[in-house]
Amino acid sequence: WGIILLKTLHGLSEHLTWPQLYSSVEAEVKLFQTLAILEARESMGVPMLLLAWSVTEVVRYSYYALGLFNAVPYFLTWIRYTFFIVLYPLGVTGELLTLIGSLPEASFVEEKKYYSLEMPNALNMSISFYWVLIGAALFYIP
Structure with a gap:
């Protein structure tokens, strides 16, 4: 989870191209899917x-x-x-x-x-x- 958070923060700290934006959003989805509700x-x-x-x-x-x-x-x-x-x-x-x-x-x-x-x-x-x-x-x- 720490790597995903660091990847997200890195993406927010610079000007993003579309592939980088997609990769950044993908990281948030993974974080959300694994942390939101553990009972899932x-x-x-x-x-x-x-x-x-x-x-x-x-x-x-x-x-x-x-x-x-x-x-x-x-x-x-x-x-x-x-x-x-x-x-x-x-x-x-x-x-x-x-x-x-x-x-x-x-x-x-x-x-x-x-x-x-x-x-x-x-x-x-x-x-x-x-x-x-x-x-x-x-x-x-x-």
Whole structure:
């Protein structure tokens, strides 16, 4: 989680290009998925997203490391861009199932006001964690 936070802060500290912005948003999604509600770990989406994330990262960083030495083999380039076709939908499906699976627990969290912000406060606004989760799920709609 610390690396994800550092990656996010690094992304916010400089002018971002679109690929960097996507990578930065991807880091926040991973942080959100793994920290928001720990009870969601029982969802069937967790193994799906862990498999997709793990394979993606191993391939990505192997590609980057070998690229430093200009020694990227063709099969690694092929794997990087071909596995995406399967891993991206698998990861998104896993993330959505985990998010939806966390909603019952989120309603309990909402009752206890753990992650919510209520008025009055210095920001003069209120935020409901339950509705943040629903809004996050809606962002997956293409």
